[in-house]
Amino acid sequence: MSGSARDVVQAGNVHGGVHFHRATERNRPEPPRQLPGDVGGFVNRRDELLALDTVLDRRQGGTSGASGVYVITGTAGVGKTSLALHWAHSVRDRFRGGQLYVNLRGYDPGEPVTAEQALDHFLRALGVAPSAVPARLEDRSALFRSLLADQRALVILDNAATVSQVRPLLPGNPDCLVLVTSRHRFSGLVARDGAHRLVLDVFSEQHAVTLLQTVTAGYRGLPDTDTDLSELARLCARLPLALRIAAERASSRPLMPLDELIADLRDESALWGALTAEEDDESDAVRTVFAWSYRALSEVAARLFRLLGLHPGPEFGVSAAASLAGTTVPVARQTLDVLTGAHVLEQATYGRFQFHDLLRVYAAQQAVQYEDDEARAEALARVLDHYLIALARAISHISPLDRLVPLPEPEPGAVVVEFADSAAAWQWFELERANLVAAVHAAAAGGRHEVTWRIAALLRSIYVSRNPFREWIAVAETGLASATAIGDRRGQAELRDSLGKAYLQSQRLEEAEAHHREALRLRQESGDRYGEGIAVNALGLLDWRRRRLAAAEERFQEGRGIFRGLANLRWEALLLSNLGMTRFDGLQLDAAEADLRESLRLCREVGDRANEGNALFYLAMTQRERGEPETALSTVRQALDIARTDRLTAWGAFWHLELARIQRALGKPGEALVSCQESAVVQRQIGDRNREAAAHDCAGEAYRDLGRLTEAAGFHRMAVTVFRDTRDQWALAGALVNLALALALSGSDDGEEAAGCARDAAAILSRFDDARATAQRERISGLIP
Secondary structure, eight states: OOHHHHHHOOEEEETTEEEEOOSSOOOOOOOOBOOOOOOTTOOOOHHHHHHHHHHHHHHHTTOTTOOSEEEEEOSTTSSHHHHHHHHHHHHGGGOTTOEEEEEOOTTSSSOOOOHHHHHHHHHHHTTOOGGGSOSSHHHHHHHHHHHTTTOOOEEEEESOOOHHHHGGGOOSOTTOEEEEEESSOOHHHHHHHOOEEEEOOOOOHHHHHHHHHHHHTTTOSSOOOHHHHHHHHHHTTTOHHHHHHHHHHHHTOTTSOHHHHHHHHHHHTTTSOOSSSOOSHHHHHHHHHHHHHHHTSOHHHHHHHHHHTTOSSSEEEHHHHHHHHTOOHHHHHHHHHHHHHTTSSEEEETTEEEOOHHHHHHHHHHHHHHSOHHHHHHHHHHHHHHHHHHHHHHHHHHSTTSOOOOOOOOOTTOOOOOOSSHHHHHHHHHHHHHHHHHHHHHHHHTTOHHHHHHHHHHHHHHHTTTOOHHHHHHHHHHHHHHHHHTTOHHHHHHHHHHHHHHHHHTTOHHHHHHHHHHHHHHHHHHTOHHHHHHHHHHHHHHHHHTTOHHHHHHHHHHHHHHHHHTTOHHHHHHHHHHHHHHHHHTTOHHHHHHHHHHHHHHHHHHTOHHHHHHHHHHHHHHHHHTTOHHHHHHHHHHHHHHHHHTTOHHHHHHHHHHHHHHHHHTTOHHHHHHHHHHHHHHHHHHTOHHHHHHHHHHHHHHHHHTTOHHHHHHHHHHHHHHHHHHTOHHHHHHHHHHHHHHHHHHOGGGHHHHHHHHHHHHHHHTTOOSHHHHHHHHHHGGGOO
């Protein structure tokens, strides 16, 4: 191996796993700039700003032991977020690695943002493709730390409720600074992680009056006395959230004497029940100011405000707001402007809105008080239908050849969204993903089971190429429960199929088989031949995974017959591709090539690029095995071009292993190692342990070609460990064969271990009766005494 090739790929332990060093330094994306807008009319907090400046100066001055975490704590509405954002804007130029921001929603009435979700948000902002975000929390956290390892970045974790939300989001780099805002004091973070704590109190009377004067400056037509301003500040308990709402109300009534506004505010204190279980002056003041401001809204604005409290997800766009209110998008946009102007709603980004958590609770309570059960149910139905229909239309662009679930007529007033192309559909999905998951659970809780199972079933078309297993399974189980509750057999079959796919792709084969068998039964009983063909194919894939090649071939032939009878060329092509891979595994190379070429012809006829790529992948394998590596190289590159163009991340990673095998066949093991690296990295990110282990096993073979037998054995051992854990007997046998060969070639003291590996491999291979199993046994027969 040349010196440069040795520098290209090395093995090393990182975070409990193995990585290959990059061959080239990838271009970094632009640093993220995620800070929300600065707070207008920010006043006071000089001591707190100075404390933050001091910590930053100590750290950047190289002071030993200076912690990179600052917790800003205080009661609800005291201005923690405003302080953090105002200071962050003042120092952002000192963080050239960018600024990352997430609202963890720890005190929202809905579900808080998990560390996994926050890391998904951060990693995508740092340039990681959505489909390449790791599946496991520890892997996401490790990748996050790696990406910030040589960056000076500012990270703001807003509204955190628990330490478990925060710790995985802490960079390991001392040049990064983390601001955490919370009502919790986070003593554990201070004690264990050395975090600084800054306790934020309510404003003094003087500073509260200054805030009122600053916000109302230029708007009031009448002079306001210091006595009136002090009284207004007292009624707001000197809380910045309440003060800003009150100041906006005063600004919008420029000719109304302030003492009259104050009298109205006093009268409100008895009109609204407790916002929280706590009874104190601060919560009383917040209740009163919210009610005071709410009653000043027009009926149109007030109704939209309270209906927005029913929205299932944390933030929303204009179309969702219009759907809740049953109005048009232009009217909703104008009304949202009124609500943001009144400071009862925040604009998160352009066209996206969210509540302060206290205001969201208040809005929901007003919906209960002023909207009857029927009106609330209709509003929820409209917004759920909005998400259902939009998702269906997005899927028609993202996966145009998938059979869509039947859709009901949308509720009158539900806004229907159109997409120009797949890029627009993907952009919408990434923006609304959290809302779609929330919609599934909200629909189930609200008894809209027909919507629940349909959204869950549609999400399968996206999940199947990304493998977010935890979210996928949770959503599908909720959808299945809803379909079962209303006795919808079509829905039950769709969700059984979705769960079967999730369990198959996560190597939980027993659960996968149970769901696919039940899907087959449901579809046969309902006369759904299309669905029956899908279930037959799925069971064939299970047989193939378990190395039951004859049974798999029979299943694929049966499925092909079903789809030929339906004149469905797309699925006939897919079954032919699966038949070809099965015959390849059985060393029926001529038959395999014929199946795969016919599959390619049909895929191209119907425009199914994903399955065209898969057929090319298996055709390349067949060509390599027939001794045509140059032809195979051209074929697999066509497959990889499709993967890159169509964002088939999981498939492209798997197809890279065949590129590596072809490179080995061409006498280029150094290049093969780079291909194994690309495959292993992505497989680890998407959580496919089996295919990551396959990449390690392939890397071991490349090292053996290079004569670097110690490294070869190391990679084979890792593969053996994983395959034992996942109980993939065929892959385990192959890895044991490779380990035995590497150990035998190394000589010296490894002969006994090599013989042991060979015996273990032979014992497993004896359970298989196909030609390839026989060939594997022959490879190691001389190693067994």
